[in-house]
Amino acid sequence: MPVDSGHDYDARYRRLVDQHVHRLLADDDIPHQRVASDPDSQAYAIEQALEFCLKEAAV
Numbered sequence: 001m002p003v004d005s006g007h008d009y010d011a012r013y014r015r016l017v018d019q020h021v022h023r024l025l026a027d028d029d030i031p032h033q034r035v036a037s038d039p040d041s042q043a044y045a046i047e048q049a050l051e052f053c054l055k056e057a058a059v
Contacts, residue, residue: 002004025032031052035045 022032022034033045034050035041
């Protein structure tokens, strides 16, 4: 998840938190998508979330 540039930011801590959360989600087989700060990554994540929601709604 992108961080607002107006906030204090510790890149090392953020990376550790992201890795830990990703491992927890993966260990529990919870669908998730990593999102970088660039607009293409964010747009792709939104597309994936919408596709997932539409698939779930059809059930």
